[in-house]
Amino acid sequence: MLVWEKMTTPKGVSRQPEAQQRVDQQCKDLALYQFKTCPFCxxxxxELSRLSLNILLLDTQNQQQNREALLQGGGRVTVPCLRITDEHGNVQWMYESSEIIRYLHARFA
Structure with a gap:
């Protein structure tokens, strides 16, 4: 699966340096809880690659502290899960891959 992912990952969009810097700044408020070999992850x-998004990836399969944070914050250990922190520090936990992708496209495409 990982080899297939590596071979088929799309080339990311190209943005002007200032635009990419703004996107990178916005991505600091996002984190993806995931397993390396999960097909939905x-x-x-x-899509992160396609949209050239530098979002923190947190391994919940091998890192117990990430698994605990996902359980405590989101209420369940299901991946993928996107943690979204707004400008006021409020946190939203988004679990479905299709919903995550729609959110990312709406915000960054």
Whole structure:
């Protein structure tokens, strides 16, 4: 699966340096809780690549502290899960890969 992901990951969009810097700044408020070999996580990571988004990836399969944070914050250990923190520090937990992808496209495409 990982080899397939590597071979088929799309080339990211190209932005002007200032625009990419703004996107990178916005991405600091996002984190993707994921497993390396989860097909739905791969689907989301491919979109991150396609949209040239530098979002923090947190491994919940091998990192117990990430698994605990996901359980405590989101209420369940299901991946993929996008943690979205707004400018006021409010946190939203988004679990479905298709919903995550729609959100990313609406915000960054």
């Amino acid at each position: 791969i689907k989301v990571r491919r």
